[in-house]
Amino acid sequence: MAANIESFREWVPIRIYTRDSEPFVDWCYAGSARFTEPFFNDTIQRILRRPFSVLFRHQTQLDFLRELETECPGLDPTGFIFHMSRCGSTLVAQMLAAVTKNIVISEAPPIDSIVRYRGATADSRRDALKWMVGALGQPRSGCEKYYFIKFDSWNILDLDVIRSAFPNVPWIFLYRDPVEVIVSQMRQRGSHMVPGAIKHSLPDLGLEAALQMSPEEYCARILGRICESAAAPAMDPNSLLVNYDQLPDAVGDLILPHFNVSFDADQIRQMYEAAQFNAKTPQLFFEPDRESKRSEASDTVRQNAEKWVVPIYERLEELRRDRLVKL
Amino acid sequence: MIVRDFEFFRRMILSDETLQEQLRDLTERDQFVTRVVELGEIHNCSFSIAEVDEAMREGRRVWVQG
Numbered sequence: 001m002a003a004n005i006e007s008f009r010e011w012v013p014i015r016i017y018t019r020d021s022e023p024f025v026d027w028c029y030a031g032s033a034r035f036t037e038p039f040f041n042d043t044i045q046r047i048l049r050r051p052f053s054v055l056f057r058h059q060t061q062l063d064f065l066r067e068l069e070t071e072c073p074g075l076d077p078t079g080f081i082f083h084m085s086r087c088g089s090t091l092v093a094q095m096l097a098a099v100t101k102n103i104v105i106s107e108a109p110p111i112d113s114i115v116r117y118r119g120a121t122a123d124s125r126r127d128a129l130k131w132m133v134g135a136l137g138q139p140r141s142g143c144e145k146y147y148f149i150k151f152d153s154w155n156i157l158d159l160d161v162i163r164s165a166f167p168n169v170p171w172i173f174l175y176r177d178p179v180e181v182i183v184s185q186m187r188q189r190g191s192h193m194v195p196g197a198i199k200h201s202l203p204d205l206g207l208e209a210a211l212q213m214s215p216e217e218y219c220a221r222i223l224g225r226i227c228e229s230a231a232a233p234a235m236d237p238n239s240l241l242v243n244y245d246q247l248p249d250a251v252g253d254l255i256l257p258h259f260n261v262s263f264d265a266d267q268i269r270q271m272y273e274a275a276q277f278n279a280k281t282p283q284l285f286f287e288p289d290r291e292s293k294r295s296e297a298s299d300t301v302r303q304n305a306e307k308w309v310v311p312i313y314e315r316l317e318e319l320r321r322d323r324l325v326k327l
Numbered sequence: 328m329i330v331r332d333f334e335f336f337r338r339m340i341l342s343d344e345t346l347q348e349q350l351r352d353l354t355e356r357d358q359f360v361t362r363v364v365e366l367g368e369i370h371n372c373s374f375s376i377a378e379v380d381e382a383m384r385e386g387r388r389v390w391v392q393g
Contacts, residue, residue, distance in 0.1 A: 004344070014390060017389075029351060051354070051383065052347070052352075054387055055359075055379070056350070057386060058341055109393070
């Protein structure tokens with residue numbers, strides 16, 4: 001009993017897992033559902049409210065994605081969003097998702113699993129990433145034209161693999177004042193801020209040493225490394241650096257032109273309407289929090305920001321201004 | 328009559344879009360489970376509501392746990 005490969009257009013790969021040392025893909029039926037929630041898993045959670053999607057799930061070998069890519073290629077990616085975390089990337093993704101002709105995949109675990117997988121060659125990861133991006137970029141309603149992917153913040157550490165798979169796709173890197181980002185992480189730490197949770201994030205630092213340092217220092221070191229990974233290729237014409245301070249106007253003024261896309265007036269209005277809401281909790285209106293974050297910053301936060309992140313943040317700012325001069 | 332189990336039925340559904348269409352749009356859980364058992368009987372597959380409930384719990388568990 002084999003399913004028609006065409007029918008997989010309405011199914012979504014939701015996770016990769018290992019069975020008998022082989023990578024497998026778990027799929028759920030999504031029909032014409034759009035990815036409108038702040039994160040990929042939030043949308044999957046909504047889809048899994050449908051009993052059918054919970055009970056009847058395809059399980060395929062990872063290589064099946066290659067067949068799907070051949071038979072039913074998804075949209076080509078329009079633009080990639082990288083970020084240092086807590087810096088407006090979800091806002092940008094939510095603004096793009098407000099326009100129905102856009103597919104926006106935000107921090108999808110199946111993509112992260114491939115990008116971070118160390119048990120295969122770089123070429124195998126590159127190929128698997130192309131297939132997975134194709135599977136997630138299937139047009140479901142017929143009106144989709146553009147396809148954006150927001151990666152997990154730590155995925156920029158593997159930018160070489162992503163760029164080898166998609167050398168011509170324009171990308172942006174979003175960043176923010178380091179003190180404000182560290183304060184946000186101290187309020188509620190992301191998984192990459194837990195020592196050992198994301199392997200290879202600080203290759204020169206052993207787990208024991210990481211566990212002995214303050215959370216502020218570990219966080220600052222991770223943020224520094226993420227920003228360094230963005231600074232090195234920042235003169236690539238496919239890249240664009242965007243500071244949180246430039247949002248939300250930068251979406252229409254800089255990011256859309258960089259991604260070579262144009263929206264009509266109605267779509268621009270929809271996009272900026274989405275910016276009025278809290279990106280991660282869209283039921284609430286957006287409230288500026290810069291002052292509260294700065295006033296909450298402890299000396300430990302400030303010292304570690306200064307030591308581990310501010311120099312590379314200032315370098316990003318220089319690079320961003322240099323690019324503006326050249327444009 | 329050959330009586331087959333739930334796993335056989337699940338594979339049959341996954342390979343047959345016409346059968347899928349009879350179940351996809353059911354949103355109410357009890358109604359869905361009852362219909363799954365009925366469809367199973369029609370296709371000579373024998374399993375209980377409790378087995379379907381357990382399979383749904385397992386489906387949710389593996390996704391939540393990754």
